[in-house]
Structures are given as structure tokens and as C-alpha cells.
Amino acid sequence: MSLLHIQNLSVSFGAFRAVNHVSFDVNRGEILGIVGESGSGKSVTMLALMGLIDAPGVVSADALGFDGQDLLHASNAQKRKIIGRDVAMIFQDALSSLNPAYTVGAQLMETLKLHLKLSGAAAKKRALDLLDMVEIPDARARLAAYPHQLSGGMSQRVMIAMAIACNPKLLIADEPTTALDVTVQAQIMALLVNLQKQNDMGLILITHDLAVIAEVAHRVAVMYAGEVVETSPVPDIFNTPRHPYTQALLTSIPEHSKGAARLATLPGVVPGQYDRPRGCLLSPRCPYVQPRCVDEHPDLYTTPGGTARCFFALDDGGRPSHG
Amino acid sequence: MFTFILRRLAVVIPTFLGITLLAFALIHMIPGDPVLIMVGERKLDPEFYKAAMARLGLDQPLYLQYWHYLTGMLHGDLGQSIVTQEPVMSEFLKLFPATLELSICAMLFATVFGLAAGIVAATRRGTVLDHTVMGAALTGYSMPIFWWGLILIIFFSVNLGWTPVSGRIDLQYDIAPRTGLMLIDTLLSGEEGAFKSAVMHLILPSIVLGTIPLAVIARMTRSSMLEVLREDYIRTARAKGLSRTRVVLVHALRNALMPVVTVIGLQVGTLLAGAVLTETIFSWPGIGKWLIDSISRRDYPVVQGGILLVATLIIVVNLLVDVLYGVINPRIRHAR
Numbered sequence: 307m308s309l310l311h312i313q314n315l316s317v318s319f320g321a322f323r324a325v326n327h328v329s330f331d332v333n334r335g336e337i338l339g340i341v342g343e344s345g346s347g348k349s350v351t352m353l354a355l356m357g358l359i360d361a362p363g364v365v366s367a368d369a370l371g372f373d374g375q376d377l378l379h380a381s382n383a384q385k386r387k388i389i390g391r392d393v394a395m396i397f398q399d400a401l402s403s404l405n406p407a408y409t410v411g412a413q414l415m416e417t418l419k420l421h422l423k424l425s426g427a428a429a430k431k432r433a434l435d436l437l438d439m440v441e442i443p444d445a446r447a448r449l450a451a452y453p454h455q456l457s458g459g460m461s462q463r464v465m466i467a468m469a470i471a472c473n474p475k476l477l478i479a480d481e482p483t484t485a486l487d488v489t490v491q492a493q494i495m496a497l498l499v500n501l502q503k504q505n506d507m508g509l510i511l512i513t514h515d516l517a518v519i520a521e522v523a524h525r526v527a528v529m530y531a532g533e534v535v536e537t538s539p540v541p542d543i544f545n546t547p548r549h550p551y552t553q554a555l556l557t558s559i560p561e562h563s564k565g566a567a568r569l570a571t572l573p574g575v576v577p578g579q580y581d582r583p584r585g586c587l588l589s590p591r592c593p594y595v596q597p598r599c600v601d602e603h604p605d606l607y608t609t610p611g612g613t614a615r616c617f618f619a620l621d622d623g624g625r626p627s628h629g
Numbered sequence: 630m631f632t633f634i635l636r637r638l639a640v641v642i643p644t645f646l647g648i649t650l651l652a653f654a655l656i657h658m659i660p661g662d663p664v665l666i667m668v669g670e671r672k673l674d675p676e677f678y679k680a681a682m683a684r685l686g687l688d689q690p691l692y693l694q695y696w697h698y699l700t701g702m703l704h705g706d707l708g709q710s711i712v713t714q715e716p717v718m719s720e721f722l723k724l725f726p727a728t729l730e731l732s733i734c735a736m737l738f739a740t741v742f743g744l745a746a747g748i749v750a751a752t753r754r755g756t757v758l759d760h761t762v763m764g765a766a767l768t769g770y771s772m773p774i775f776w777w778g779l780i781l782i783i784f785f786s787v788n789l790g791w792t793p794v795s796g797r798i799d800l801q802y803d804i805a806p807r808t809g810l811m812l813i814d815t816l817l818s819g820e821e822g823a824f825k826s827a828v829m830h831l832i833l834p835s836i837v838l839g840t841i842p843l844a845v846i847a848r849m850t851r852s853s854m855l856e857v858l859r860e861d862y863i864r865t866a867r868a869k870g871l872s873r874t875r876v877v878l879v880h881a882l883r884n885a886l887m888p889v890v891t892v893i894g895l896q897v898g899t900l901l902a903g904a905v906l907t908e909t910i911f912s913w914p915g916i917g918k919w920l921i922d923s924i925s926r927r928d929y930p931v932v933q934g935g936i937l938l939v940a941t942l943i944i945v946v947n948l949l950v951d952v953l954y955g956v957i958n959p960r961i962r963h964a965r
Contacts, residue, residue, distance in 0.1 A: 353864075356867075356868055358864060358867055358868060385870075386870040386871070386872065387870065388870070389868065389869075389870040390868060390869040390870030390871070391870060394868070395868045397861060397864065397865065399861055402860065402861040402862065403861040403862055403864070403865045404862055404865065405862040405865070405866065405880055405884070406862070406884065406958075406960060407883040407884050407957070407958070408880075408883075416869065416871070417869050417870075420869065420870065420871060421870065452960070454960050465865070468865075468869070
């Protein structure tokens with residue numbers, strides 16, 4: 307049985323559906339990558355899972371299961387026991403995600419006291435161990451430091467330490483390296499993958515960096531305008547993308563356009579609240595668009611490796627299946 | 630920190646000079662003088678008038694009078710009251726505890742209820758509760774103090790008979806002033822019922838004086854809280870699985886307090902201005918009533934000295950607020 311099971315999760319803000327019938331599973335010890343442009347609903351999906359969507363946002367789903375527990379029908383108090391302990395999340399901008407008014411130690415120990423009921427001395431010891439685990443030098447001194455005294459990479463390490471404090475079974479990393487320097491990015495990524503292996507965690511890695519996905523993820527889900535448009539195991543998705551959008555994402559990587567005068571791009575932007583097309587959401591931008599794509603909204607169809615939301619999923623040669 | 634305080638004090642010097650000039654000029658602009666007021670409607674002998682003015686030093690040109698006032702002040706001498714012949718400083722010290730006690734109670738009332746109202750309004754944003762609380766705050770802010778005080782007296786003191794109308798304590802008690810704070814003195818005196826009487830006398834004046842600061846604090850807390858609740862670290866706190874209450878009171882409130890503390894500090898000025906009216910309504914024997922009385926008696930030294938002392942107080946409190954910032958906000962503490 308999978309660790310996390312999401313079926314038809316939707317999030318709406320008023321008339322706007324930010325996330326529309328998203329389904330996926332994550333297994334223990336698996337790294338699932340979620341890619342997509344800004345505004346494609348990646349983060350909102352995760353916030354909904356964590357129960358962090360506030361009114362006027364409305365979350366609905368057919369099933370939301372975690373480790374045998376039903377999160378969909380759990381009370382807020384029940385959810386809070388799981389959130390932060392078994393499911394933890396780290397965010398893009400670590401510096402602003404730490405409370406400026408409290409020391410690193412206080413914020414770390416808060417989680418330990420809440421979920422593990424550790425007392426002062428034991429919590430402090432565990433906090434030190436955690437800072438060691440995320441490779442923060444001079445951990446003892448860092449406990450008394452305030453967030454503004456840390457660098458960006460250091461604060462992301464603290465965030466990671468906070469997230470893994472209770473040995474979570476699932477860690478959600480929402481663009482954990484986007485705000486960091488390139489050299490630091492690699493370190494943080496390596497740290498995350500190490501911790502994931504050591505603790506046999508499930509890891510959901512939200513990113514728009516396909517290189518990161520290629521390197522670490524086992525499986526990937528591609529999101530577009532609030533929908534999952536393709537899921538696939540990792541090596542396959544780079545070789546044989548099934549959805550035109552995935553193909554466009556891949557060709558926009560500079561390495562794929564070597565020798566070309568210009569970098570390949572997909573014309574247009576992700577449709578917003580008022581300009582969602584009736585049929586396939588990609589139809590206004592898709593190079594292979596057919597009349598059916600404009601009229602009908604495609605379901606997720608099974609492909610050789612996974613699923614794709616396309617009537618004319620691409621074949622191994624990268625051509626649409628209608629010929 | 631020490632140099633910071635010194636720097637702040639240096640800035641204060643021109644402010645002080647301005648205040649002395651203003652106080653001096655304003656009181657001398659009011660028609661009449663102490664001697665005329667004392668004599669009242671009786672017939673005044675011009676010889677006696679001249680002699681009295683000379684004795685008080687009021688026959689000298691104004692610039693000389695100002696100079697004497699200024700040099701005396703620099704020597705720590707604020708002069709003595711024309712009416713009571715007592716040094717201004719000792720009168721101030723005698724009356725100040727009454728104002729202090731009233732101000733502390735009013736501020737306590739304003740802070741406790743203002744913070745609570747602001748937090749409730751912010752966390753229930755857009756609901757009926759939010760609009761009710763904020764509407765009430767606006768009403769409180771717009772209320773003229775003397776009118777509000779009279780309404781409360783009519784309702785609670787006259788109609789319901791719950792609280793006394795005026796003064797600090799019932800006449801039957803004779804409390805020796807030790808600290809000057811009636812609440813503490815009554816406790817020390819051991820007289821039965823005296824403490825309760827002191828508390829009952831404090832309730833209405835505190836509410837009247839605290840209403841405007843309460844409204845200001847509530848509105849400031851609400852807007853500051855709303856801003857902080859949108860911050861990333863609030864999302865982090867919630868992702869830890871903390872209860873809503875802990876997120877609001879521990880993670881949000883401390884950050885939201887910064888601007889609120891500023892406002893509380895600024896309210897001290899409003900408070901002392903309000904004390905003048907409140908003390909007059911409730912016959913509260915404090916600085917406000919003292920100043921009003923001495924203005925009507927043209928007691929020049931008292932008015933000049935009193936205003937200066939009150940201004941000093943406000944400046945000191947604002948300095949304290951600045952220092953307090955550093956305690957709440959580690960970023961400021963380390964920047965120095």
C-alpha cells in the first residue's frame with residue numbers, strides 16, 4: 307500500500323479552480339518530483355494536503371490517505387498530530403519561513419516538545435543532534451542564534467532540521483533550493499537525498515528544475531494549470547515524453563537546443579482564472595492541436611510508462627499518435 | 630546602548646528649550662495676572678498692586694523673567710507656587726502618584742482589552758464580530774472625554790449606584806500617604822474596606838481615560854496582526870502542527886507587537902492630556918487638575934514648571950519605548 311494516496315483533490319478559491327482533480331500516490335522511500343510552471347498549482351496541492359488552505363479556499367477530494375489513516379475525514383486536532391510529525395514540509399524562502407522573533411533553538415525544540423513530548427534537556431540534545439545531522443557547523447552556538455544571523459543556505463538547513471525533527475514518513479520540499487546560490491543548491495539537494503535514504507522517507511520534491519528531477523527523482527508528475535498532465539518514471543520521461551507540454555518543457559532546457567539559434571519556447575502563458583479554454587487546457591498553446599482538443603477535455607489516459615492527459619499522446623518518436 | 634541613550638538625550642535639549650518658551654509665552658498671553666486674580670472683584674490699591682508685582686518679580690521685562698525662569702530651571706529650581714508658597718517640585722511630587730496610579734490603571738485597561746479586541750478582530754477578519762469590535766473602537770476613539778465621563782457617572786454612579794462619583798477614596802478613611810499610590814497605601818494601612826473603596830474609585834476614571842488608547846491599540850493590533858498572519862513563518866508554524874491559538878499568540882503576536890508598543894508609547898502623551906479632563910470630571914487630585922487650577926489662578930511658576938515636568942515625562946517614556954524595541958525585536962538589538 308502506498309504511503310500517500312491522493313485521489314481527485316481539488317482546491318477552489320471562489321469560482322477559480324487552482325487545483326483540479328489531482329491524483330497521485332507516493333510510496334515509502336520514493337522520491338516523487340512535481341514539475342510545472344509558476345501558477346500550475348504545485349504548491350497549492352501540497353498546502354491542501356497539509357491542511358493549510360484558509361477560507362475562502364475550499365478543498366475537496368475523493369480520498370486523502372496517509373499511512374493507513376484517512377486525512378479527509380480527520381478532525382483538525384487529529385490532523386495536527388500527523389502534520390509536523392509524520393508529514394513535514396519545507397518551503398522555498400527559508401529566511402522568511404523562520405520566525406524572526408525566536409532563536410533557532412526555540413523554534414526547533416518547539417516541534418520536539420509538541421510531538422515527542424521531550425523535556426528541556428532532552429529536547430536540547432535532540433536539537434543539537436538535528437543541527438549536526440543537517441551539517442551545521444558549531445551547532446551549539448547556532449541554537450542561540452536568531453534567523454537574521456543566518457545565511458540563506460544555513461536557514462534552509464535549519465528548516466530541514468525542523469522538518470525531520472520527528473522522523474517524518476513523508477517530507478514535502480516546495481522548491482527548497484530556488485532561493486539559494488547555485489553552489490549551495492547542490493549541497494542542500496545532496497543533504498535532502500541523503501536524509502531521505504537514511505530515514506527511508508517518502509519525498510515529494512516540487513521544482514521547476516528538470517535537471518534536479520533527472521538526478522534524484524524516481525517518478526515525476528507534470529502539472530499544468532491546476533491539473534496533472536503526465537506521470538511517468540524518471541528516465542522515461544526524458545526520453546519519451548507522452549504529453550506535448552512535457553515535451554515543450556524538455557526542449558526549453560538549453561542543452562536540448564544546442565546548435566539552434568534560439569531557445570525553444572512554448573508561445574503564450576498558462577491560462578488564468580478568466581481565460582481557461584473549454585477543451586484541453588493546453589490547446590491554445592499546443593503545436594499539435596486538433597479540433598477535438600478544443601471541444602473536449604481529455605482524461606488521464608494510460609501510457610506505456612504512466613499516464614498522460616492527451617487524446618493524441620506522443621509516441622516514442624515524439625510525434626502525436628494521430629499521425 | 631549607552632551611547633544610543635546619550636545621543637537621544639542630546640536631541641531632546643532643543644525640544645526642552647522650545648517647551649519652556651512655549652509654556653512661558655502662552656501663560657503670559659492670558660489676560661490677568663496672579664495678583665489681580667487673588668484680589669478678585671475687590672477694589673485694588675495701585676500702590677499695593679505695584680508692591681505685590683515687584684515682590685513676585687513680575688514687574689521686570691518679560692525677557693528677564695524668562696531668563697530667570699530658565700537659569701533657575703538649569704539649577705534644578707522650578708520656583709515656588711504663588712498661591713501656596715510651596716516649591717513647584719514638591720507639589721508635583723505630592724500630586725504625581727495620583728496621576729500615575731490613574732494612568733497605569735487606564736493603560737492596563739486599554740492594553741489588555743485593546744490587544745484582545747485587536748487579536749479577535751484580526752483572526753475573525755470580515756465577520757460580524759470583526760466589524761462590531763472595530764466599530765466600537767472607532768466610536769470610543771471619537772468620544773469626547775468629558776461627555777463620556779459624565780455619561781458613565783450618570784449611568785453607573787447616579788442611576789445604578791455602583792461606583793462613587795469623585796475623589797480617590799471614601800471620606801471616612803484616613804490613609805497616610807506612604808507611596809502616594811492609593812491602592813498600595815490602603816493595603817499597607819490595614820484598614821478594612823479601604824482597598825475596596827480605592828478600587829471602586831479607580832474604575833470609572835480608568836475606563837474614561839483608557840477609552841481612546843484602547844481604541845487606538847485595538848486598531849493597531851488588528852492591522853499589525855493581519856499583516857503578520859500573512860508571513861511565511863506563520864505558514865511554517867502551522868505546518869509544524871501547532872494549534873491555532875499557539876500560532877496566533879506565540880508566533881504572530883510577538884511580531885505584531887512592534888508597532889503596537891510604539892503606539893502605546895505615543896499614547897502616554899494622549900493619556901496625560903486626557904488626565905487633565907478626566908481628573909477635572911472626577912475631582913481626582915492629580916497633576917491634570919493641579920495644572921488646570923493653576924492656570925485659572927495664573928500661578929505662573931506652577932504652570933511653567935508643571936508643563937515642563939509633564940513634557941519630561943513624555944520624553945522619558947518615549948525613550949523607554951525605544952529601548953523596549955530592542956527587547957522585543959532581536960534584529961534591532963543586534964544592529965546597534
